[in-house]
Amino acid sequence: MTNYTLLSDPQEWIGKRWSEDPSPDRVRLLSLARDVLNFLDATGQRHRFEDFHQHPGFSARPRTPDNLDERFIQTESLLSKLRDETGSEEERAQIQVILDALQFISSTDQHGAFNEYRRHVEAGGPPLVVASFDTREEAEAWLKKHPQPPDFANILIANQYHFVTHDRSTNIRRLPRSRDLEYYLAGLKREEPPIAIASSFANLGEAEAWLQSQAKSAVRAWISIAGELYLAAYYANIDHRALYPLSMAEGYEAEPDESPQ
Incomplete structure (x- = not known):
C-alpha cells in the first residue's frame, strides 16, 4: 500500500532542526534536504521512490563518484551523524527517508533535473509541470x-x-x-x-x-x-x-x- 506521507513526514523534522540551529552552513544543507523531498513530490516520483526506499537499489543504476555532488555528500554526512546520535526511532526513520531520497536522485542520475528544479523554485516560477x-x-x-x-x-x-x-x-x-x-x-x-x-x-x-x-x-x-x-x-x-x-x-x-x- 502506498505511503502518502512518506515524503512529507520528514519535513517536520527538517523544520525542527532548522529552528534549533539556523547557522548558514546548517541551513544550506537542510534546505537541500527539504528541496530533495519537494522535487520528488513535484515530479510525481512517489511510487518509484517508495519502491527504492523499501528495497534500496531497486531499479537504480550503481552509484559512482562520477554522479555524486559535493553538496549531497556534505548533506549525507550531516544526516548520517544526526541519525546515529538520535535516540528516537521515529526520527531515525525520518532521517533515513531523506538519506534514501538523496541516494535515489544520485543513483537515478537526476542531479541535473534536481538542480533545474531548484533554479525554477528560487526564481519564483509557477508550479512545476512534467509535460x-x-x-x-x-x-x-x-x-x-x-x-x-x-x-x-x-x-x-x-x-x-x-x-x-x-x-x-x-x-x-x-x-x-x-x-x-x-x-x-x-x-x-x-x-x-x-x-x-x-x-x-x-x-x-x-x-x-x-x-x-x-x-x-x-x-x-x-x-x-x-x-x-x-x-x-x-x-x-x-x-x-x-x-x-x-x-x-x-x-x-x-x-x-x-x-x-
Missing part, C-alpha cells in the same frame, strides 16, 4: 501508454494545469483539473504586486509571437496585453513557454487549504 500537451486526447494517450506514470504531478493541457494521478493498486489513471496556478497567481498578486516590466502588446497574438521567439526566457515576467497583465512563464525542464492572465487569480485569494469563495 505539456496541446489536447486532452494527446495527454490521455501519453498517460495510457506510460509504463510508470507520475503520481500527483502537474501537466499542461492547452496551457491549463491538470494533475496526473495513478493508483497502482487498480492501475486507474486520471487527469483531474488542478488549480495550483490560480493559487500561485493569487499569491503573487498578494505578496508581490505585479507590474509590466518586460513588454506591452496590442493583442495576444503579438505577445505569443514575442514569447516563442525568445532565445532565453526568464522563469517568469509580467507583460501587458491590451492593458491587461499577463504572466509570461518558462518551464526549462520541458522547454515550454506560456502566458497566463492575472485575472485567473480572481476568487482564489484564499490560501490553498481554504475553499475559494
Whole structure:
C-alpha cells in the first residue's frame, strides 16, 4: 500500500532542526534536504521512490563518484551523524527517508533535473509541470501508454494545469483539473504586486509571437496585453513557454487549504 506521507513526514523534522540551529552552513544543507523531498513530490516520483526506499537499489543504476555532488555528500554526512546520535526511532526513520531520497536522485542520475528544479523554485516560477500537451486526447494517450506514470504531478493541457494521478493498486489513471496556478497567481498578486516590466502588446497574438521567439526566457515576467497583465512563464525542464492572465487569480485569494469563495 502506498505511503502518502512518506515524503512529507520528514519535513517536520527538517523544520525542527532548522529552528534549533539556523547557522548558514546548517541551513544550506537542510534546505537541500527539504528541496530533495519537494522535487520528488513535484515530479510525481512517489511510487518509484517508495519502491527504492523499501528495497534500496531497486531499479537504480550503481552509484559512482562520477554522479555524486559535493553538496549531497556534505548533506549525507550531516544526516548520517544526526541519525546515529538520535535516540528516537521515529526520527531515525525520518532521517533515513531523506538519506534514501538523496541516494535515489544520485543513483537515478537526476542531479541535473534536481538542480533545474531548484533554479525554477528560487526564481519564483509557477508550479512545476512534467509535460505539456496541446489536447486532452494527446495527454490521455501519453498517460495510457506510460509504463510508470507520475503520481500527483502537474501537466499542461492547452496551457491549463491538470494533475496526473495513478493508483497502482487498480492501475486507474486520471487527469483531474488542478488549480495550483490560480493559487500561485493569487499569491503573487498578494505578496508581490505585479507590474509590466518586460513588454506591452496590442493583442495576444503579438505577445505569443514575442514569447516563442525568445532565445532565453526568464522563469517568469509580467507583460501587458491590451492593458491587461499577463504572466509570461518558462518551464526549462520541458522547454515550454506560456502566458497566463492575472485575472485567473480572481476568487482564489484564499490560501490553498481554504475553499475559494
